Structures are given as structure tokens and as C-alpha cells.
Amino acid sequence: MKTVYKLGAAVGLALVAVVGAKVFGGLVYSAAAPDEAPRVAGAMTFRKAATQSGSASAELRPGDAALGKKAVKVCAACHTFDQGGANKVGPNLFGIVGAKIAHAEGFKYSDAVAGHGGRWDAGNLGKWLTNPKDFIPGNKMSYAGVKSEQQRRDIIAYLETLR
Numbered sequence: 688m689k690t691v692y693k694l695g696a697a698v699g700l701a702l703v704a705v706v707g708a709k710v711f712g713g714l715v716y717s718a719a720a721p722d723e724a725p726r727v728a729g730a731m732t733f734r735k736a737a738t739q740s741g742s743a744s745a746e747l748r749p750g751d752a753a754l755g756k757k758a759v760k761v762c763a764a765c766h767t768f769d770q771g772g773a774n775k776v777g778p779n780l781f782g783i784v785g786a787k788i789a790h791a792e793g794f795k796y797s798d799a800v801a802g803h804g805g806r807w808d809a810g811n812l813g814k815w816l817t818n819p820k821d822f823i824p825g826n827k828m829s830y831a832g833v834k835s836e837q838q839r840r841d842i843i844a845y846l847e848t849l850r
């Protein structure tokens with residue numbers, strides 16, 4: 688009886704050892720292939736960021752002007768983008784990147800925007816597009832902002848082409 692018990696214990700231990708070796712071996716394997724694993728994971732996150740434009744992801748690609756051009760359709764209710772285009776509810780945005788804040792001749796800006804000073808560099812545009820009311824309180828652009836950082840990058844990349 689005692690021998691059978693001992694035998695059982697030995698088999699049990701051997702099993703634990705085998706399973707343990709497999710798990711440990713797996714760890715060693717993934718640690719030994721650091722190049723491959725993150726590269727694949729990175730590609731997957733990239734696709735995710737590209738399809739879910741609303742999600743904030745650490746894996747952002749540089750702005751894509753072609754996508755930005757599509758994204759500014761929502762702005763076109765109030766803005767024109769072509770050279771010499773009319774001011775509508777909002778000012779024409781041709782050449783906006785690098786221009787001074789309140790850049791358009793003949794457009795009646797709010798006092799807040801007219802008196803703000805500074806230039807529309809990519810940083811300021813990013814803040815404005817994230818939340819116009821936070822960046823220049825008292826402005827009259829009735830637009831909540833662009834939630835997706837990726838989409839803001841795309842829009843700014845498109846605005847940069849307007850020169």
C-alpha cells in the first residue's frame with residue numbers, strides 16, 4: 688500500500704515537473720524572441736488605431752493629409768479651405784499653419800480670438816482642435832473639438848498642405 692502511495696506521489700511530482708518545465712520553457716522562449724513579439728503586437732495596435740479613430744492609443748502614426756482632407760468635411764459647414772475662399776461662419780483657412788491667430792482679413796473674430804496673439808503652429812492647432820473653449824475661452828467657434836488625436840494629426844497634416 689505504502690509503495691503504491693509513494694509511486695503516486697512520484698508520478699504527481701513528475702507531472703508537476705513536466706508542466707513546470709513547459710511553462711518555464713515558454714517564458715524563456717518569449718524572452719528569447721523580444722524582436723518578433725513586440726513587432727507583431729505593434730502592427731496589431733496600429734491597425735486598431737487606424738480603424739477606431741475615436742480611441743486614444745499610444746501607437747499613433749504621423750498625420751495623413753489625405754485622411755485629414757476627408758476629416759475636415761465637418762469643418763466645411765463654417766470654413767472654406769481654398770486660396771482666396773470666402774469667410775463663412777468661420778474664416779477661410781488657407782495658409783492657416785504658421786499664420787497669426789485671427790489671420791483672416793475682413794473676418795469679424797470674437798474679442799477673445801482677436802486679442803489672443805501668437806501663431807497657429809502645430810501645437811496651438813492641436814490644442815484648439817482638441818477643445819477650442821479650453822484653448823481660447825470666449826471664442827465663438829461652435830464646435831466641441833476633435834476627440835481623436837490621430838484625426839487631429841491628420842487634419843493638421845492636411846492644413847499644412849494649404850500653402
Ligand code: HEC
Pocket residue numbers: 759761762763764765766776777778780783787788789790791795796797798799800801807815816825826827828829830833842
Ligand atoms: C459651427 C461652425 C464651425 C465649425 C464646424 C468649425 N469652425 Fe473653426 N471657426 C469658426 C468660427 C466662428 C471661428 C472664429 C472664432 C472666433 O473668432 O472666436 C473659427 C476659427 C477657427 C480657426 C482660427 C482661425 C484664425 O484665423 O485664427 C481655426 C484654425 C479653425 N476654426 C479650424 C477649424 C477646423 C479645423 C474645424 C473642423 C475640425 C473647424 N474649425 C470647425 C466656426 C467653425
